[in-house]
Amino acid sequence: MEPDVVALYSQMCKSRLFEEAVTRLWNDGHISAEMHLNVGEEGIIAGVVDHLRDGDAMALDHRGTSPLVMRGVDLVSLLKEFLGEEDGLCRGMGGHMHLFAPELLAASSGIVGASGPAACGFALASQHLRRGKVAVAFFGEAAMNQGMLMESINLAAAWSLPVVFVCKDNGMGITTPSKKVTGGDLSLRAEGLGAHAVSVDGSDVHAVWKEAKKAVERARRGQGPTFLHATCRRPEGHFLGDPLLRIVRKPVDELKTKVGPLVKAATSARGASVGGRAASLGSILDILGRAGKMRKLGRHDPLHKQSKRLSSQERERTDDAIREEVAAAVRTAMQHRMEVGS
Amino acid sequence: MKTMTFAAAIEDVLMHAMATDSRVVVFGEDVHAIRMNLYARFGETRVRPTPISESAFLGAGVTAAMGGLRPIVEIMMVDFIAVAMDALVNHAAKVEAFSGGAWRVPLVVRVACGGGYGDGGQHEQALWGMLSQVPGMKVVVPSNPADAGGLMLAAIEDEGPVIFMEHKLLADYWLDYLADGGRTNLDYDVPQAGALGPVPDRWDPTPIGKAKVLREGGDITMVSLGVALHRCLEAAERLAARGIEATVVDLRTVTPLDAETLCETASKTKRVLVADEDYRGFGLSGEIAATLMEARIPAKFARVCVEGTIPFDRRRETQALPNVKRILEASQGLVEVRKGHAEALPV
Numbered sequence: 001m002e003p004d005v006v007a008l009y010s011q012m013c014k015s016r017l018f019e020e021a022v023t024r025l026w027n028d029g030h031i032s033a034e035m036h037l038n039v040g041e042e043g044i045i046a047g048v049v050d051h052l053r054d055g056d057a058m059a060l061d062h063r064g065t066s067p068l069v070m071r072g073v074d075l076v077s078l079l080k081e082f083l084g085e086e087d088g089l090c091r092g093m094g095g096h097m098h099l100f101a102p103e104l105l106a107a108s109s110g111i112v113g114a115s116g117p118a119a120c121g122f123a124l125a126s127q128h129l130r131r132g133k134v135a136v137a138f139f140g141e142a143a144m145n146q147g148m149l150m151e152s153i154n155l156a157a158a159w160s161l162p163v164v165f166v167c168k169d170n171g172m173g174i175t176t177p178s179k180k181v182t183g184g185d186l187s188l189r190a191e192g193l194g195a196h197a198v199s200v201d202g203s204d205v206h207a208v209w210k211e212a213k214k215a216v217e218r219a220r221r222g223q224g225p226t227f228l229h230a231t232c233r234r235p236e237g238h239f240l241g242d243p244l245l246r247i248v249r250k251p252v253d254e255l256k257t258k259v260g261p262l263v264k265a266a267t268s269a270r271g272a273s274v275g276g277r278a279a280s281l282g283s284i285l286d287i288l289g290r291a292g293k294m295r296k297l298g299r300h301d302p303l304h305k306q307s308k309r310l311s312s313q314e315r316e317r318t319d320d321a322i323r324e325e326v327a328a329a330v331r332t333a334m335q336h337r338m339e340v341g342s
Numbered sequence: 343m344k345t346m347t348f349a350a351a352i353e354d355v356l357m358h359a360m361a362t363d364s365r366v367v368v369f370g371e372d373v374h375a376i377r378m379n380l381y382a383r384f385g386e387t388r389v390r391p392t393p394i395s396e397s398a399f400l401g402a403g404v405t406a407a408m409g410g411l412r413p414i415v416e417i418m419m420v421d422f423i424a425v426a427m428d429a430l431v432n433h434a435a436k437v438e439a440f441s442g443g444a445w446r447v448p449l450v451v452r453v454a455c456g457g458g459y460g461d462g463g464q465h466e467q468a469l470w471g472m473l474s475q476v477p478g479m480k481v482v483v484p485s486n487p488a489d490a491g492g493l494m495l496a497a498i499e500d501e502g503p504v505i506f507m508e509h510k511l512l513a514d515y516w517l518d519y520l521a522d523g524g525r526t527n528l529d530y531d532v533p534q535a536g537a538l539g540p541v542p543d544r545w546d547p548t549p550i551g552k553a554k555v556l557r558e559g560g561d562i563t564m565v566s567l568g569v570a571l572h573r574c575l576e577a578a579e580r581l582a583a584r585g586i587e588a589t590v591v592d593l594r595t596v597t598p599l600d601a602e603t604l605c606e607t608a609s610k611t612k613r614v615l616v617a618d619e620d621y622r623g624f625g626l627s628g629e630i631a632a633t634l635m636e637a638r639i640p641a642k643f644a645r646v647c648v649e650g651t652i653p654f655d656r657r658r659e660t661q662a663l664p665n666v667k668r669i670l671e672a673s674q675g676l677v678e679v680r681k682g683h684a685e686a687l688p689v
Contacts, residue, residue: 026525028527029525029527029528032459032460032461032521032656033459033461033462033520034465034520034523081654084460084653084654084658085655086655090654092658093463093651093653093654094462094463094654095462095654097462097464098462098463098464109464110462110464110465111421111422111424111425112394113425142394143394145393145394145395146395146396147398148425173372173393174371174372174375175372175374175375176371176391176393181391181392241523241524242523243518243519244375246524254524258378261379262378262382264379265357265379265380265382266382266383268357268361268383269361270361270362271360271361271383271384272383272384272387272388273385276385276386276387277383277385280374280382280385280386280389283374283386284374284375284378284381284382287374287375
């Protein structure tokens with residue numbers, strides 16, 4: 001069986017345009033505090049979610065928007081949740097990091113690594129109550145250093161739980177390059193814990209789709225968990241307003257208050273050797289360099305890559321329909337605010 | 343005296359402590375960015391970014407302290423400490439007792455806490471009551487720059503484990519990082535006196551376990567800490583305009599609780615109101631009531647706390663946190679309203 005080119009493109013496009021709308025609302029101050037996007041990792045989400053059916057579960061991390069959009073959650077109710085409205089998906093109680101959709105067996109957490117145990121529990125319930133149904137856990141590569149996630153992979157292997165552990169690897173944990181704080185290889189680690197492991201280029205939704213299909217089928221057959229490692233880039237960094245990206249984008253504005261204290265600290269008597277200080281500054285520059293590189297999706301853009309598989313007619317038709325759908329959702333969700341002028 | 347922000351005061355103390363004692367080390371997630379100045383001065387051997395492995399690096403902090411270091415372990419937000427509770431509950435808090443007093447754990451755990459900027463119930467908790475419940479821990483919650491610096495110094499000097507809690511509304515860089523993200527179109531009810539204020543020219547430790555009476559009045563005693571303390575000060579000001587005089591106590595430390603100051607002020611006013619940003623049940627506010635009862639102080643008691651999971655929606659979040667309106671309403675229940683002043687209380 002081959003993937004449906006247009007359907008996967010539509011899913012990714014919907015997620016992307018929706019999150020672009022969310023970004024505008026966030027920029028305008030309608031959405032409070034943090035906002036973690038899935039932009040850049042849509043190829044991974046779409047390639048996995050396409051295999052899920054009623055009764056399958058999703059354990060989401062703090063980037064739960066895209067998986068829910070792709071499972072068909074009403075865009076207005078999601079937007080209203082982000083806006084903190086009483087008629088949002090979770091009555092404005094959860095916000096974007098804590099999204100829950102019981103009918104989809106989808107639960108989120110803002111605690112890094114928490115999707116591991118959550119997926120195991122959903123999978124255990126499936127073993128008892130919904131034979132053949134699976135649970136998917138989404139998390140970043142930095143979460144792989146969280147004990148509860150490693151324990152979950154072992155638990156899933158030991159109990160042959162129908163789990164697909166989806167590791168979305170952008171190489172950075174907030175501002176920390178993951179290689180710097182990670183021992184060994186993640187796929188080997190997962191294999192060592194007893195899971196089947198596979199790596200894939202996350203910017204190619206077809207590649208993800210094919211591997212996810214095998215992983216989901218293995219799980220449905222009762223053959224235990226798979227660790228699906230997929231690479232990606234996230235142009236917005238950790239979250240909207242990522243401090244590294246702010247420095248990269250507007251170095252003068254962002255650094256004017258920071259440089260003085262930094263220079264003073266770096267040149268103060270008593271402290272590390274000159275070499276030690278130089279290494280610190282070098283590593284700060286290295287991290288800024290990584291952030292700068294990351295912000296350009298370029299050939300790593302899963303949506304762009306997929307768009308080339310469509311005819312221009314198909315692409316335009318899809319884009320137009322989705323653009324209208326998202327715009328309508330924003331109008332509806334914002335209607336109340338616009339009327340009361342808040 | 344000079345003026346500093348809450349965050350700058352803490353950094354000033356850390357700079358000094360790290361420069362004078364090479365055993366003081368800092369580790370935690372993203373400290374190269376969050377503590378960039380310390381990182382630039384003291385290098386990566388002493389300011390070390392960690393993997394997202396709270397249970398491992400906080401557990402390691404306990405034995406690093408037992409092994410002779412003076413670690414300051416950062417758990418970005420107190421909500422995340424739940425992942426690493428074993429290190430505190432079963433180890434940091436127990437080593438001194440288990441070793442018959444022979445071995446102590448000079449560990450500082452630095453965490454951001456508190457709400458008021460719309461980040462939802464998993465990133466805005468206080469949790470200081472829960473952390474204070476296990477014997478062997480000390481927990482401090484400064485409400486202004488001078489105490490932030492003084493309590494950090496005391497925490498570093500302390501021979502036992504101390505959790506240093508930094509309210510995000512008081513620490514400008516946390517608000518910038520988690521709330522604004524570079525935006526300038528949002529407002530937060532930041533208590534100015536808590537975010538920026540006078541600090542001593544030379545730092546001395548602020549004694550852990552010692553509350554501070556900030557205002558004296560004979561009608562009611564308000565007990566609080568952190569941001570809620572500032573809400574009490576504002577409420578006290580409004581009560582005073584109507585002839586009701588409040589004593590306001592800044593606890594500064596949750597455990598060990600300053601029972602002496604509590605009892606002394608409570609016995610004078612016979613009315614005690616606790617404003618606590620932590621959960622109401624099984625926590626600090628109940629502990630204060632029990633302390634007063636055990637001391638046989640006949641006082642009317644009320645509390646303004648967080649009752650349930652903090653709502654993401656900022657409008658409901660404001661209602662859920664201790665605010666001036668709720669404090670005034672609770673005061674109404676305690677203070678006999680004088681004729682002609684009844685309109686002063688409900689807002």
